Amino acid sequence: MLSLLSDSLSIIILLLLAPLTSAQPGYGQVSKYCAPGTASAPKGICYLQYYISATAPTFRIAIPSDASTNTAFDTILQIVSPASLGWVGFAWGGGMTLNPLTVAWPNGNTGQVTVSSRWSTGRTLPTTYSGATYKTLSQSRNSTHWTVEVVCTGCSKWNGGSVNTQGYGQFAWALSRTAVPQPGSAGSSFSIHNNVGMISESLDSGKNARDVFTGWVNKKP
Numbered sequence: 001m002l003s004l005l006s007d008s009l010s011i012i013i014l015l016l017l018a019p020l021t022s023a024q025p026g027y028g029q030v031s032k033y034c035a036p037g038t039a040s041a042p043k044g045i046c047y048l049q050y051y052i053s054a055t056a057p058t059f060r061i062a063i064p065s066d067a068s069t070n071t072a073f074d075t076i077l078q079i080v081s082p083a084s085l086g087w088v089g090f091a092w093g094g095g096m097t098l099n100p101l102t103v104a105w106p107n108g109n110t111g112q113v114t115v116s117s118r119w120s121t122g123r124t125l126p127t128t129y130s131g132a133t134y135k136t137l138s139q140s141r142n143s144t145h146w147t148v149e150v151v152c153t154g155c156s157k158w159n160g161g162s163v164n165t166q167g168y169g170q171f172a173w174a175l176s177r178t179a180v181p182q183p184g185s186a187g188s189s190f191s192i193h194n195n196v197g198m199i200s201e202s203l204d205s206g207k208n209a210r211d212v213f214t215g216w217v218n219k220k221p
């Protein structure tokens with residue numbers, strides 16, 4: 001009887017926990033991801049990681065811990081994309097329009113990844129955006145994935161909004177399975193996404209002491 005009772009109790013507990021532990025369609029899994037140090041940046045860095053699925057990109061975001069909402073500070077974004085994707089987008093303010101968009105795609109067969117700064121006033125092809133500039137920290141490609149990590153200057157604050165460093169930050173993502181027509185050009189056109197999603201998360205796991213953040217920004221390839 002006792003064991004029957006404890007069995008039913010475990011089942012009830014498992015059922016209660018299920019929504020917290022299983023992946024739900026449309027929702028990513030959030031965690032803290034830390035990269036080990038390198039010769040030139042021995043302290044490494046930690047990111048807020050947003051994993052969607054094996055067929056979608058993973059996003060990793062890092063900011064300095066002393067950054068405050070509505071101010072300009074550099075942000076780090078790492079994208080790990082399945083090789084099957086033509087382009088991947090990240091929206092710094094939670095939607096397609098009126099916020100900086102970081103769009104990335106594999107650059108033909110060169111082994112490189114092109115990063116394009118975009119902005120959109122409507123739900124049409126976003127135009128290039130000079131309010132944000134990027135420095136590529138690393139990029140790599142193999143048969144299964146392409147990866148790029150950038151420092152963005154201009155993604156934390158824009159005309160009409162900013163990244164929330166204290167409460168929940170609102171971000172969004174998009175992916176396309178169609179290759180872009182001019183992969184070597186950051187000004188290339190591209191076709192509409194096959195999938196989009198919203199991210200509402202605290203950036204706490206991606207906060208790094210200023211010296212750690214700066215060390216990573218200045219690390220040698």
Ligand code: HEM
Nearest residue numbers: 089090091095096101123124125172173174190191192196
């Ligand atoms: C040729 C380029 C693009 C076109 C024609 C386009 C068009 C559209 C359209 C028609 C919608 C509303 C219907 C739907 O949800 O599918 C939409 C939503 C959305 N798009 Fe795009 N899009 C483009 C590029 C991008 C890029 C680069 C991003 C970057 C992150 C993006 C992010 C989103 C998001 C997050 C939504 C849903 C939330 C919202 O409506 O703001 N889109 N897009």
